[in-house]
Amino acid sequence: MSQISTLRTGLIFGTDTGNTEEMGGKISAVLATYGCEVSMHNIADAVPEIFESYEFLILGIPTWDFGGIQSEWEDFEQQLQTLDLKGTTVALYGLGDQFGYADYFVDAMGWLNERILKTGARVIGAWSTEGYDFEASEAANKDKTLFCGLALDEDQQFDLSDDRINAWVEQLVVELEEARAA
Numbered sequence: 001m002s003q004i005s006t007l008r009t010g011l012i013f014g015t016d017t018g019n020t021e022e023m024g025g026k027i028s029a030v031l032a033t034y035g036c037e038v039s040m041h042n043i044a045d046a047v048p049e050i051f052e053s054y055e056f057l058i059l060g061i062p063t064w065d066f067g068g069i070q071s072e073w074e075d076f077e078q079q080l081q082t083l084d085l086k087g088t089t090v091a092l093y094g095l096g097d098q099f100g101y102a103d104y105f106v107d108a109m110g111w112l113n114e115r116i117l118k119t120g121a122r123v124i125g126a127w128s129t130e131g132y133d134f135e136a137s138e139a140a141n142k143d144k145t146l147f148c149g150l151a152l153d154e155d156q157q158f159d160l161s162d163d164r165i166n167a168w169v170e171q172l173v174v175e176l177e178e179a180r181a182a
C-alpha cells in the first residue's frame with residue numbers, strides 16, 4: 001500500500017452537464033486502487049472550510065462559452081481569494097472541447113490554477129499537450145507543451161479519457177511520494 005493511502009483527500013468539482021462529475025468519479029475510483037479514499041464535493045455546496053480540511057485536493061472545472069468559467073466556480077471566486085492552502089497539495093483537471101473551442105480549450109483550468117497558486121498550495125499533476133489538437137489554451141504554458149493539470153475531452157476524445165486518467169493518477173502518486181521523501 002502506498003503512502004497516498006494516509007492522505008486526507010477531497011475532490012471538488014463544478015459541472016453543468018455532468019461530465020466533470022463523472023470524470024471525478026473515475027479519478028476517485030483509480031485513486032481507490034492505491035488505497036486512497038476520496039470524498040467528492042460539488043462546488044455549488046462548498047465552503048472554504050471544505051478546501052482547508054484536506055491534505056490533498058483534486059479540483060475539476062469545465063470551460064463554457066468561449067473561455068468562460070463554469071458558473072458555480074465563478075460564484076466561488078471571492079472565497080477562493082480567502083483560502084489559505086499552505087501545506088496542501090492540489091491537482092487540477094479540466095473538461096473542454098478541443099475542436100469546437102480550439103482557441104479556448106480548457107481555459108477555465110488555467111483560471112483556477114492562477115487562483116490556487118495564490119493560496120500557497122503546491123500544485124502537481126502538469127500534463128503533456130501531446131495527443132491534443134487545439135490552437136490556444138489559458139491552461140497551457142507558453143510553448144504549449146504542458147497543461148497545468150489533466151485535460152479531458154469527453155466531446156471529441158472520450159475514448160482516451162480512461163487511459164489518461166489511469167496515467168495521470170499514477171503520475172500523481174509518484175509526485176506525492178517524491179515530495180514526501182524530499
Ligand SMILES: Cc1cc2nc3c(=O)[nH]c(=O)nc-3n(C[C@H](O)[C@H](O)[C@H](O)COP(=O)(O)O)c2cc1C
Pocket residue numbers: 014015016017018019020021062063064065066067068095096097098101104105106107154155
Ligand atoms: C455552449 C458551449 C460552450 C463551450 N465552451 C467551451 C470553451 O470555451 N472551451 C472548451 O474547452 N470547451 C467548451 N465547451 C465544452 C464543454 O467544456 C464540455 O462539453 C465539457 O465536457 C462540459 O463539462 P460539464 O458536463 O461538466 O459541464 C463548451 C460547450 C458548450 C455546449
